[in-house]
Amino acid sequence: MVRLTAIYRKGPSQKFDFNYYVHKHLQLVREKLGAFGLLKIEVAKGLQSLDGTAAPFVCIANCDFLDLKSLLAGLDKHAASLIADVPNYTDIKPEVQINEIIEAGP
Numbered sequence: 001m002v003r004l005t006a007i008y009r010k011g012p013s014q015k016f017d018f019n020y021y022v023h024k025h026l027q028l029v030r031e032k033l034g035a036f037g038l039l040k041i042e043v044a045k046g047l048q049s050l051d052g053t054a055a056p057f058v059c060i061a062n063c064d065f066l067d068l069k070s071l072l073a074g075l076d077k078h079a080a081s082l083i084a085d086v087p088n089y090t091d092i093k094p095e096v097q098i099n100e101i102i103e104a105g106p
Contacts, residue, residue, distance in 0.1 A: 004062070026041055036074025037070030040063075064101070068100075
């Protein structure tokens with residue numbers, strides 16, 4: 001299994017519309033990438049750091065896929081339309097990384 005992680009780092013000027021992100025953007029992700037092995041989406045909203053200071057990230061989103069080949073095929077076909085939707089919910093440039101899941105569970 002592979003995971004695409006999008007991280008939205010806090011900065012001096014930022015907007016992040018979680019309502020739009022969860023109800024519209026993620027629906028678009030499901031529609032576009034569902035046929036390319038998308039297994040699940042998980043979204044975390046930053047609350048705070050361990051020392052009680054502000055969280056360094058506004059949002060971290062994980063999208064799990066069956067395999068790298070499927071994920072890359074989906075991105076090849078639909079990345080442009082997904083990226084075009086970003087200004088509708090944030091002015092933060094997402095940092096994106098693809099990971100191989102080597103351990104999962106409690």
